[in-house]
Amino acid sequence: MDGNKILVLDDVSVRYRKQDSRSTSDIVKRILGKSPRNNEFWALKNVSFSLERGDMLGVIGKNGAGKSTMMKAISGTLTPASGTIEKTGKICALLELGTGFDREMTVKENVYLRGAFMGYSKEFIDSKYDEIIDFAEMREFQNSPFRTLSSGMKSRIAFAIASMIEPDIIILDEIFAVGDGDFRKKSQQKMQSIIDNGDTTALMVSHSLQSVRAQCNKVLWLDKGRMVMFGDPNTVCDAYAEYLNTGKLPQTESLAATQENPRNRLKKNTGKRLAEAAVYLMLLLVIIAGCFVWSQYDLLKSYVLAQSLTVEQIENEAANYHRQIDRLLEVDTTRWDTGIFKEGALDIINEEATYTDVAKEVLLQAGDLSRDQYKKALAAAEIEAIKYSHMARLDALVAQMRTEFEAQPEGKYRSLMVYAYTNCDRFYDLEEDCENDMQKVIEEIRTFQRKAGQSEDLADRVWNAYKSEKTYLLSYYCVKLR
Amino acid sequence: MTSDKANHRFLLSELIRRDFIKKYKRTTFGILWSALSPLFLLLTMDVVFGTFFGRNMPHYTIYLFCGLLLFNYFSAATRSAMRVLYDNAQIYSKVPVPKHYFLISQSVAQAIDFAVSLLVFFIFVAIDGINFHWRFLYLLFPMVCLYFINFGIGMFLSTLYIFFRDINYLWPVVTRIIMYASAIFYDPSILPGIMRRLLNCNPLYMCVDYFRQLIIHSTVPSLSTHLIMIVMAAICALLGWFTYHITRDKIALYV
Structure with missing residues (x-):
C-alpha cells in the first residue's frame, strides 16, 4: 500500500x-x-x-x-x-447507532467491552472512560443495564465512544x-x-x-x-x-x-481461504488415518507376536499354563469375555483357525495385554478349545447315533447312551439327582453287557469317568459302547 | 499502537467476565448454582440407582459423581456453545471482531463453572474416605482433553446452528445417547463385549473412566489410553475449527 x-x-x-x-x-x-x-x-x-x-x-x-x-x-x-x-x-464503525451492545450488561461494562472489541488496552479505556461518560452525559446511568436505556441514550454512548477513542x-x-x-x-x-x-x-x-x-x-x-x-x-x-x-x-x-x-472475476480471498481449508482438512484426515492405524495397533502387535513364535512353542507355553488354568480363568475372565474363547475354540475344531488366531482375537478383545497376559489368554483359549472340541465331537456323534437309533429301533441300549450323553452337562455338574440317573444308566449297561456276554468292567470305567468329572472320557465310552 | 497481543488478552478477559456474569445474572445463589445443580442431580441419581448398581460396588457415590461431573460439563458446555454465534450476532454484525473470541470466552466461562463443581466433587471424595494422592494431579489430563473436546464440538455445533436450526432439537437427543453410552450410573462390565468396545470409542467415557481409575482404584491408565484421548481431543477441536473456518465468512449473511 x-x-x-x-x-x-x-x-x-x-x-x-x-x-x-x-x-x-x-x-x-x-x-x-x-x-x-x-x-x-x-x-x-x-x-x-x-x-x-x-x-x-x-x-x-x-x-x-x-x-x-x-x-x-x-x-x-x-x-x-x-x-x-x-x-x-483502527476502525470505528457507527453502523446503526446504539447497536452492537450487550443488552444485559451495564453501560460501563459495555464501554469497556466495546473498547476491547476495537482492540484497545484496558489502560487506554481507563484513561478515556470519564471523558466518554461525560460527553454522553450518562454518568448517573453508568451502572444501569444497557437494555433500560432509551434509544437516544444508546446513540449518545455509541457516538461518545467512537469520537473519544480517536480511531x-x-x-x-x-x-x-x-x-x-x-x-x-x-x-x-x-x-x-x-x-x-x-x-x-x-x-x-x-x-x-x-x-x-x-x-x-x-x-x-x-x-x-x-x-x-x-x-x-x-x-x-x-x-x-x-x-x-x-x-x-x-x-x-x-x-x-x-x-x-x-x-467471474478473480477471487483472491477465496483462493487463500480454500488453501487454508485444505490444510485443515488434510490435518484432519491425517489424524483420522492415525486413529485408524492406532485402532488396528493391537491386531498388529499380536500379529507380530504370533509370528515370532512357532506353533510348538505356543503349544508348549499353553501346556505350561495348563496346570494353573483354573486359577487363571477365575482371575482373568472377569476381564475377558469367555464367549470369544468359545468361538475361537469352535474355529479350531473346524480347523479354520489356530490357537494363535484365537489369541489374536483375545488380544483384540482384552485391549493391550502384556506378553505374560498373552500367554495366559492363549492357555485359557486352549483349555476352552479342548472342552468345546469334545462337545462338538459329541454333538456330531449324538446326531449320528440318533439317526442309527431311528434306523434300528431294537437297539435299546443306544437310546440309553443318547440319554447319558444328553444329560452329560448335568452329570458334569454333579447334581444329586443326576447321580441317580447315572446309576440307572450304569445298571442298563451292566444288563446289556451280561446279555451280550461281554465283561462288565466297562460299566465300572464309565462310572469312574463320571465320578472324576471327565466328560470327554464319558463320551469316549459312549462311543465305544456302540 | 499498543501491543496487539496484550489487547487481545484484555478482550478475552472482558468477554469471559461477561459470559460468566451473564450466566448467573439475576439469580439469588449466583455461582453457587455451579455447585448446587450437580449436587441435586447426584443425590437424586444416587438414591435411584444406588439401590440397583451400588450394592456390589464400593464407592458407588463417587463412581456416579465422576460420571455426572464430566457429563454435566460436557452437556452444559456444548449446549451453551451451540447458541453462542447466534446470540452474539447482534454484536459481531455491527462491531468488527473475530467471531471465535465469543466461542473461546464461552468455553473458558464453562470451564470455570466446571472448576467450581470440581471443588464439590473433591469434598465428596474426602467424605467418602478416599485418600488424596499426588497422582490426582494426573486428573488434569482428562480435564484438558475434555476442554478441547467440548470446545471443538461446541464450535462445530455453533457454526452448524447458524445454518441449520434443527441442531437445536437434534443435539439434546444426541447428548442423551452419549449419556447412556458413557456408563455414568452403571458398571460397563454388564455390557456384552462388542458394546464395551464401542464404549471405548466415546471420548467422554474415556475421560470418565480415567477419573474412576485414578480416584477409586488409584491407578494411572496406560500410555495408549493417553494417546487415544489426545487424538480424540485433537479430532474434536480440529473438526470444530475446520467447520468454523470454512463457513466464517458466510455466517454474517445468515444471522
Missing part, C-alpha cells in the same frame, strides 16, 4: 442471499441439481476507490444502493465475496438523524474537530447533499450496488442532483466497468 493510502478498495463485491433460510427441500433440490442458485443478490458490484489520511468521504445514493453494505464490508463485519479491502489502523478510520452511517437537537449539534461539532485535526479518515453516509458538500472532500455515488461516480464533491453532487430530477444515470467509466455477475 502507498504511504498515504489509508483505505484501498479493489474491485469489491458483496453478495447477499435473498431468502432468509433455506428449507431442507431446497437443499435436496440443490444437491439433485434441480434448483439453480438464484438465491443470491449482489449488494455491491466491483467497487474500487482509495482514501488518504484525513480524507472525508461522503457516500450518496438512493435507498438500497449498497451504501450500508459497503460500510459493513469496510468495517469488517461482512466479508466481500470477491475483491480486497486494505486498511491501516484512524471512522464510519458514520446516517448517525446524525437521531438524538436530540443539543446532542446532535454537540456531536457534529465534535466530528468537525476530529476531521479538522487531519489524522482521522472519515466515511459518512448522508442523504443531505448540503452537508456532504460542506464537510466532505470526496464523494462516492452508488446506485444498485454499482459505483456511478467518485471524486470532487461538487461535480458528483451536481450530477446526483440532476439524476434526482431527470431519473437518468450518467454513462460513466466506472459504471461501464461493472459486471452483471461479479463472481
Whole structure:
C-alpha cells in the first residue's frame, strides 16, 4: 500500500442471499441439481476507490444502493465475496447507532467491552472512560443495564465512544438523524474537530447533499450496488442532483466497468481461504488415518507376536499354563469375555483357525495385554478349545447315533447312551439327582453287557469317568459302547 | 499502537467476565448454582440407582459423581456453545471482531463453572474416605482433553446452528445417547463385549473412566489410553475449527 493510502478498495463485491433460510427441500433440490442458485443478490458490484489520511468521504445514493453494505464490508463485519479491502489502523464503525451492545450488561461494562472489541488496552479505556461518560452525559446511568436505556441514550454512548477513542478510520452511517437537537449539534461539532485535526479518515453516509458538500472532500455515488461516480464533491453532487430530477444515470467509466455477475472475476480471498481449508482438512484426515492405524495397533502387535513364535512353542507355553488354568480363568475372565474363547475354540475344531488366531482375537478383545497376559489368554483359549472340541465331537456323534437309533429301533441300549450323553452337562455338574440317573444308566449297561456276554468292567470305567468329572472320557465310552 | 497481543488478552478477559456474569445474572445463589445443580442431580441419581448398581460396588457415590461431573460439563458446555454465534450476532454484525473470541470466552466461562463443581466433587471424595494422592494431579489430563473436546464440538455445533436450526432439537437427543453410552450410573462390565468396545470409542467415557481409575482404584491408565484421548481431543477441536473456518465468512449473511 502507498504511504498515504489509508483505505484501498479493489474491485469489491458483496453478495447477499435473498431468502432468509433455506428449507431442507431446497437443499435436496440443490444437491439433485434441480434448483439453480438464484438465491443470491449482489449488494455491491466491483467497487474500487482509495482514501488518504484525513480524507472525508461522503457516500450518496438512493435507498438500497449498497451504501450500508459497503460500510459493513469496510468495517469488517461482512466479508466481500470477491475483491480486497486494505486498511491501516483502527476502525470505528457507527453502523446503526446504539447497536452492537450487550443488552444485559451495564453501560460501563459495555464501554469497556466495546473498547476491547476495537482492540484497545484496558489502560487506554481507563484513561478515556470519564471523558466518554461525560460527553454522553450518562454518568448517573453508568451502572444501569444497557437494555433500560432509551434509544437516544444508546446513540449518545455509541457516538461518545467512537469520537473519544480517536480511531484512524471512522464510519458514520446516517448517525446524525437521531438524538436530540443539543446532542446532535454537540456531536457534529465534535466530528468537525476530529476531521479538522487531519489524522482521522472519515466515511459518512448522508442523504443531505448540503452537508456532504460542506464537510466532505470526496464523494462516492452508488446506485444498485454499482459505483456511478467518485471524486470532487461538487461535480458528483451536481450530477446526483440532476439524476434526482431527470431519473437518468450518467454513462460513466466506472459504471461501464461493472459486471452483471461479479463472481467471474478473480477471487483472491477465496483462493487463500480454500488453501487454508485444505490444510485443515488434510490435518484432519491425517489424524483420522492415525486413529485408524492406532485402532488396528493391537491386531498388529499380536500379529507380530504370533509370528515370532512357532506353533510348538505356543503349544508348549499353553501346556505350561495348563496346570494353573483354573486359577487363571477365575482371575482373568472377569476381564475377558469367555464367549470369544468359545468361538475361537469352535474355529479350531473346524480347523479354520489356530490357537494363535484365537489369541489374536483375545488380544483384540482384552485391549493391550502384556506378553505374560498373552500367554495366559492363549492357555485359557486352549483349555476352552479342548472342552468345546469334545462337545462338538459329541454333538456330531449324538446326531449320528440318533439317526442309527431311528434306523434300528431294537437297539435299546443306544437310546440309553443318547440319554447319558444328553444329560452329560448335568452329570458334569454333579447334581444329586443326576447321580441317580447315572446309576440307572450304569445298571442298563451292566444288563446289556451280561446279555451280550461281554465283561462288565466297562460299566465300572464309565462310572469312574463320571465320578472324576471327565466328560470327554464319558463320551469316549459312549462311543465305544456302540 | 499498543501491543496487539496484550489487547487481545484484555478482550478475552472482558468477554469471559461477561459470559460468566451473564450466566448467573439475576439469580439469588449466583455461582453457587455451579455447585448446587450437580449436587441435586447426584443425590437424586444416587438414591435411584444406588439401590440397583451400588450394592456390589464400593464407592458407588463417587463412581456416579465422576460420571455426572464430566457429563454435566460436557452437556452444559456444548449446549451453551451451540447458541453462542447466534446470540452474539447482534454484536459481531455491527462491531468488527473475530467471531471465535465469543466461542473461546464461552468455553473458558464453562470451564470455570466446571472448576467450581470440581471443588464439590473433591469434598465428596474426602467424605467418602478416599485418600488424596499426588497422582490426582494426573486428573488434569482428562480435564484438558475434555476442554478441547467440548470446545471443538461446541464450535462445530455453533457454526452448524447458524445454518441449520434443527441442531437445536437434534443435539439434546444426541447428548442423551452419549449419556447412556458413557456408563455414568452403571458398571460397563454388564455390557456384552462388542458394546464395551464401542464404549471405548466415546471420548467422554474415556475421560470418565480415567477419573474412576485414578480416584477409586488409584491407578494411572496406560500410555495408549493417553494417546487415544489426545487424538480424540485433537479430532474434536480440529473438526470444530475446520467447520468454523470454512463457513466464517458466510455466517454474517445468515444471522
